[in-house]
Amino acid sequence: MAFHIDKLEKRWIYMVAGIVVMAWGIQIYYAAQGWHPPSNVEVIDSAQLHLASGVGGDEFSEQNIGIKRDENGMLVVTMVAARYGFYPQEITLPQGEPFKMRIASFDVLHGIYIPLTNLNLMLVPGYVSEVTTTVNTLGDYPMLCHDFCGMGHAYMFGNVKIVPADEYKL
Amino acid sequence: MPICSGTSKSFLPTNTNYDLSEGTYLLTMSMTDTGTQAPAYVKHAKWLGLSNMWVGFGAFALAIPMGLYQVAERSNLFPAAESRELYYTSVTTHGVLMAYVLTTFFIMGFGYFSALHSLKQDVWSPLFSWTGFVIALVGTVMAAVPLLLGEASVMYTFYPPEMAVTPFYIGAALLFVGSWFWCVDMVIGMMQWRRANPGMAVPLVMFGTTMNALLWLWTSMGATLEVLIQILPLKFGWVDTIDPGLARTFFSWTLHAIVYFWLLPAYIAMYSIMPRESGGKLFSDELARVAFVMLFIFSVPIGFHHLYMDPQQAAGWKLLHMFGTFMVAVPTFITGFTILATLEVSGRLRGGKGLFGWIAKLRWNNPMTLATILSMMMLTAGGFGGVINASYSMNALIHNTQWITGHFHLIFGGTSVIMYFAVAYWAWPRITGRKLASRRMALWQLWLWFWGMIVTTMPWHVLGLLGQPRRVDTLPYSDELNAIWNPYEVVMFAGAVMLTLSAIMFIVVLVRSHFSERLQQPPEVVFGTAIHQPLRVPKLLNSLALWNWAMLVYMLASYGYPLLQFVFLGTPQTIPFGFGE
Numbered sequence A: 001m002a003f004h005i006d007k008l009e010k011r012w013i014y015m016v017a018g019i020v021v022m023a024w025g026i027q028i029y030y031a032a033q034g035w036h037p038p039s040n041v042e043v044i045d046s047a048q049l050h051l052a053s054g055v056g057g058d059e060f061s062e063q064n065i066g067i068k069r070d071e072n073g074m075l076v077v078t079m080v081a082a083r084y085g086f087y088p089q090e091i092t093l094p095q096g097e098p099f100k101m102r103i104a105s106f107d108v109l110h111g112i113y114i115p116l117t118n119l120n121l122m123l124v125p126g127y128v129s130e131v132t133t134t135v136n137t138l139g140d141y142p143m144l145c146h147d148f149c150g151m152g153h154a155y156m157f158g159n160v161k162i163v164p165a166d167e168y169k170l
Numbered sequence B: 001m002p003i004c005s006g007t008s009k010s011f012l013p014t015n016t017n018y019d020l021s022e023g024t025y026l027l028t029m030s031m032t033d034t035g036t037q038a039p040a041y042v043k044h045a046k047w048l049g050l051s052n053m054w055v056g057f058g059a060f061a062l063a064i065p066m067g068l069y070q071v072a073e074r075s076n077l078f079p080a081a082e083s084r085e086l087y088y089t090s091v092t093t094h095g096v097l098m099a100y101v102l103t104t105f106f107i108m109g110f111g112y113f114s115a116l117h118s119l120k121q122d123v124w125s126p127l128f129s130w131t132g133f134v135i136a137l138v139g140t141v142m143a144a145v146p147l148l149l150g151e152a153s154v155m156y157t158f159y160p161p162e163m164a165v166t167p168f169y170i171g172a173a174l175l176f177v178g179s180w181f182w183c184v185d186m187v188i189g190m191m192q193w194r195r196a197n198p199g200m201a202v203p204l205v206m207f208g209t210t211m212n213a214l215l216w217l218w219t220s221m222g223a224t225l226e227v228l229i230q231i232l233p234l235k236f237g238w239v240d241t242i243d244p245g246l247a248r249t250f251f252s253w254t255l256h257a258i259v260y261f262w263l264l265p266a267y268i269a270m271y272s273i274m275p276r277e278s279g280g281k282l283f284s285d286e287l288a289r290v291a292f293v294m295l296f297i298f299s300v301p302i303g304f305h306h307l308y309m310d311p312q313q314a315a316g317w318k319l320l321h322m323f324g325t326f327m328v329a330v331p332t333f334i335t336g337f338t339i340l341a342t343l344e345v346s347g348r349l350r351g352g353k354g355l356f357g358w359i360a361k362l363r364w365n366n367p368m369t370l371a372t373i374l375s376m377m378m379l380t381a382g383g384f385g386g387v388i389n390a391s392y393s394m395n396a397l398i399h400n401t402q403w404i405t406g407h408f409h410l411i412f413g414g415t416s417v418i419m420y421f422a423v424a425y426w427a428w429p430r431i432t433g434r435k436l437a438s439r440r441m442a443l444w445q446l447w448l449w450f451w452g453m454i455v456t457t458m459p460w461h462v463l464g465l466l467g468q469p470r471r472v473d474t475l476p477y478s479d480e481l482n483a484i485w486n487p488y489e490v491v492m493f494a495g496a497v498m499l500t501l502s503a504i505m506f507i508v509v510l511v512r513s514h515f516s517e518r519l520q521q522p523p524e525v526v527f528g529t530a531i532h533q534p535l536r537v538p539k540l541l542n543s544l545a546l547w548n549w550a551m552l553v554y555m556l557a558s559y560g561y562p563l564l565q566f567v568f569l570g571t572p573q574t575i576p577f578g579f580g581e
């Protein structure tokens, strides 16, 4: 059966195939260096974050949230998102030092995003969201909710202060 | 397979499988069309086309002022206009009207009109087609009431556990069900025609339209399952809780390919109407079919690029969907090539010389040609943005920021919808038998829509890069951020005014075209032909079954485990919040 394809078309298709392979290559290159989106598939009982008895334990209970160092010395920020705020409401982090954020929603879908950085997470009730990243510029940033969560959505934000690493105290 | 050795400039067929004379079947059949008694299919094409498209454009006309209001309210520039209840009511209604109502009804109307005319064949059952229309319309009204009352302000994506009142979901489901009637009509129409014309290639416009109908059947299944399995049982009180992670996974199945459902009619118009309107011939019919098949297969099983930042799916699956996402570049680039080559052929046939001389010779005063050029430019700009969105790691920079809203207004409101306008300008005289009220105004309208889109969406993208989140009614974060955002808000507002004016002009031209001078001889509905117009094509490019099997396999591979995991993850369920809870 007839199938007509022009020489120019063939050349173009090879080029497009090249572009796609190149795009894949770039993505694999960065993924191989550990640039993964947050994907820990870890469940938790969102309605019982305050209780040790719920699925996932009391990692996100009131006395356990905040910033700590884990056994490897890595900064771990543990937070809760609930209509309409982030808890703790203010955190301070050192410039240029990687930290791990672990955060869970207490009620509905939320997001957390620090403008001008790549800290960007969806917070889905029933799941813990986790990402490791670094903020390299000093200053005060809002950390804001970027997924519609109800009438107070636009007012749902906390603050992050990024200070020079040598002035940072936990 | 004989391969034609012609280059872009040799228009002569090298092979008797091709027919240069408009395609014989088109020619012979259009002769029977000139009798005084219009056949039944013409009548049905007219009324099904007109009713569906007017519902779509009516929704568009309602949604536009909401868009303008949103740009104003959100910007902090007009403190008097601030109201969060109104804002979220408006965004949800604007989103639903534009994304579900305008699109679905326009696609059905355009689909009926071009299917019946290209096949010269009536719908198999007019009652069935009208039933679909009525169901979709009832669903739309049913969803519109709670939307306008502010009882369903959950955004057009309606992610649980945030809940709207029940009629919203039932209305949306009916709109889907109504649209499936149309899908069935397209598939049956194509099969009937193939039986009556054994071995012949289905007209390209019909092949594209049927592929889009299949695409929509597959695509709409994700959100349908979400509503049937998760939302309605909750609403009816059969269960008390829901897993929002599963809901988002289901919705991602719909959310990506739905944009291809919206975009395909634009491509169909470029491939099958523009060549003739621009005074040339389509560069390649076969490759157009290949592009439609690829768009079908590649666009559905890749929805995880909407879940890159989500916790409930693992990195490997996201990576897999990223690979698939980039595959869509292939049919997109093929389309870009064929359409540009077609335009070049037209320009050269009209006497254009030299490397760029043909551009000046294009029919800039033909709405379909003009819209294609403008649409292609917006596609190019929007495509760059899409690569950022699709990329596995860069997505974190822009996910849920205003970059996204800027991006989809450019590619959906721009690239796709400008072709909807052009289709209307082309179809209206053929439907009403009257002159297009003002071609000049139509051309101005298209230009104004294009520039309006550029002026609105460029600053919109920048706002996203500067960290502004989407779907917020006000900007209370910090004075420093507001100081850098404000200039862009002002420019955006100017763009929104341009778009609003353009939309008004569009509606004015369409309405006036119902009352303008009656044409002695209304233009015939004839679709463009290719330089090498095939009478027959390889079987795979003329049939649907294999592609459905391919889709099934690909869908199982990319959504099978990610959906199955919810059975054994043991996620603690979430209680619903919001309207009617």
Ligand code: HEM
Residues within 6 Å of the ligand: B064, B066, B067, B068, B070, B071, B074, B091, B092, B094, B095, B096, B098, B099, B102, B155, B156, B157, B405, B409, B412, B413, B414, B417, B469, B470, B471, B472, B496, B499, B500
């Ligand atoms: C005058 C023209 C238009 C203006 C000024 C406008 C403006 C807006 C604004 C400000 C938003 C809210 C964004 C947010 O809160 O993050 C929005 C949302 C939306 N627009 Fe438009 N728009 C226009 C035309 C269109 C067109 C033609 C379409 C598509 C056919 C469209 C589709 C949508 C959709 C689907 C949403 C929902 C977004 C969401 O829920 O986040 N808009 N529009």
Ligand SMILES: [Cu+2]
Residues within 6 Å of the ligand: A109, A110, A111, A145, A146, A147, A148, A149, A150, A152, A153, A154, A156
């Ligand atoms: Cu929020």
Ligand SMILES: [Cu+2]
Residues within 6 Å of the ligand: B255, B256, B257, B303, B305, B306
């Ligand atoms: Cu998508």
